Amino acid sequence: MQTTFAPLLLAGLLASDGAFALTAADQYGSPAGAQFTQRTIVIDSQTRYLNVIHGETVTIRSGNGSINWYFDGIGVTFDLAKIMPAAATGQMVRVYVEPGPLN
Known part of the structure; x- marks a missing residue:
């Protein structure tokens, strides 16, 4: 029984590998409606750089473009270009996400 169970367990783990992959929304948050922005x-x-709080929804403006973003991902610091490629202003802008009151 043990010799057949181990290969089946291994096959199941290998087959489910993609099920545990993080999405961009998991890492950085997600777009939000303008009515939810706080600043x-x-x-x-x-x-x-810019500082935001986990759970905060903000509008980010750069040049002629803007996005409304809900910061609920697991990332604590990342490049703004990850969520707003149009924000390329010739320099790297870092986003720092501080823990929210419920974290």
């Missing part, structure tokens, strides 16, 4: 952050050529 607006404007990115310009001098911006190097």
Whole structure:
């Protein structure tokens, strides 16, 4: 019984490998409706980083583009270009996500 169970267990684990992959939403959060935004952050050529709070919804503006974003991912720091490729202003802008009051 043990000799047939181990290969079946291994096959099941290998087959389910993709089921545990993190999505971009898991890592960074997700787009949100404008009605849910709590504040607006404007990115310009001098911006190097922005601070947000986990669970916060913000509007981010850069040049002529903007996004509304709900920060509920597991990422604590990442490049803004991960969620807003149009924000390329010639420099890297880092997003720092602080723990929210419920974290």
